[in-house]
Amino acid sequence: MENDKKKWIYLLILSLVWGSSYILIKKGLLGLTPLQLGALRITFSTIFLFIIGFKSLFTITKAQWPWIALSALLGTFLPVFLFAYAETEIDSSIASILNSLVPLFTMFLGYVIFKIPFTGNQVLGVLLGLAGGAILILKGAAVNPTQNYLFAGFVVVAAFCYAGNANIIKSKLQEVSSKAIAVGNFSIMIIPALFVLLYSGVGELDYTDTVVVESLIYIGVLAVVGTGIAKILFNKLVQISNPVFSTSVTYLIPVVGIFWGLLDGELFTYIHFMGAMIILLGVYLVNRKQKKDQRLSRSF
Template sequence: MMSKQLKWVYLFILSLVWGSSFILIKKGLVGLTAFQLGSLRIIFAALFLLLIGFRSLSKIQKHQWKYIALTSMFGTFIPVYLFAIAETEIDSSITAILNSLTPLNTLILGAAFFGITFRKNQIWGVVIGLIGCLLLVFNGAINHPEQNYYYAVLVLIASICYATNVNLIKRYLSDLTSLSITTGNFLILLFPALAILSFTNFYEVVHIEKVQHSLWFILILGVVGTGIANVIFFKLIKISSPVFATSVTYLIPIVAIFWGLLDNEVLTFIQCVGAFIILIGVYLSAKK
């Protein structure tokens, strides 16, 4: 299949997988803490990837390991914990909508540090996206006083991390296979994730039925939503542009909102308007 067609296939698959990740995090938090969830997500993904991709590590040159380490931190380690912490206070659908600012942040960081130039319509996209974000967050805070919308800042930080990650991969690791990059990332992350998990009370509560039930959701999230999805995502970055690759976040909120509504989450009309404004801003920022 030609790369022009294949990139749309990858985009569609990732939208389904990552759009479902937010509800899996929500279900995982029923029996796990945010740090337990984040650590287990990384551990499950790492074990799976080392099983299928250990041999691919030999393709990574010595000088590339520093970029593997950087992309592991920005692309997985920091966001995994930030999303888990954020969803202890705000709905999964809201988290997914805010995550759609990633292409916009990719453009801003690309222009600031990686030599990508701005166009006029892209500047308008940045402004419009930020307006939509403010509308979504402030209206949510007013209509959902039981939720702490200050935690939305964590999602914004995570989207900036993702944006940094795709620019780094495109700039410094485009000659490596997707499996090599992903397996290298999780080899590095396995040990700190195990260390963080050991400082929680996970081993004391793992026998509890509620905890074991949550583990199944995180196993799916780790293997499919993190391990396999990252391999596909890195393939997408290699055959397209960083901004196109992160435009998967156009579709992620649609899938996440669908799951959220099934789980009795509620979006106000103003929040829907804010979400739509964000997507317009993202579209303008990604448009050539």
């Protein structure tokens, strides 16, 4: 199958998987702390990836390992804890919408670090995206006075981390297989994750409590499908397309995230909708360059 067709299939699968991740995090937090959830998610994912792809580690060169390590930090290690802490205070649907800032940050970092030129439309897109995020955070806090919307900042930081990771994979790890990148990432993360797990109080959990058991099941599913398999698919998507297109999965993630949030009784008002639409308009403007402005792009 041609890459042009494959990338859209990967994009759809990732949107469904990652759009469902936010509700799984929410459910996992019912019986686990953010530190326990993040460390267990990494541990479960590592076990799964080692089973299916340990041999791929030997295809990574010495020069590529520093980039694998930085990709691990930005693409998974920091975000899993940031999202877990964020969802202790904000709804899963709001977290999924704020994650739509990733393509905007991807374009920004691509220019600042890798000197990729951008257009006036993309500048407008970034500004609109940030404005939509501000509306979502500030007005959302008024709608949900019992929630601390300062925790939404954790999602914004995580989105920035994801953007950095996408640029690293495309510019520095293009020759490494998607499976090797994923397995390499987790081979590095497992040691610090186990230290976090050791000091998170996981040994003191009541494993006869059905809430704890259900939370572990939710995180197990999230780790294998939402992290392990999804990381391989995302790495491949970046390699066969480009960083901005691959992070455009955030177009569809909020739709899935909001669907699960509404089913779980979360409040979603016209203010949330307005903020989401402004963010997605910004993402659309940023992505227009990839289709029709390649010849007309100008540096700023």
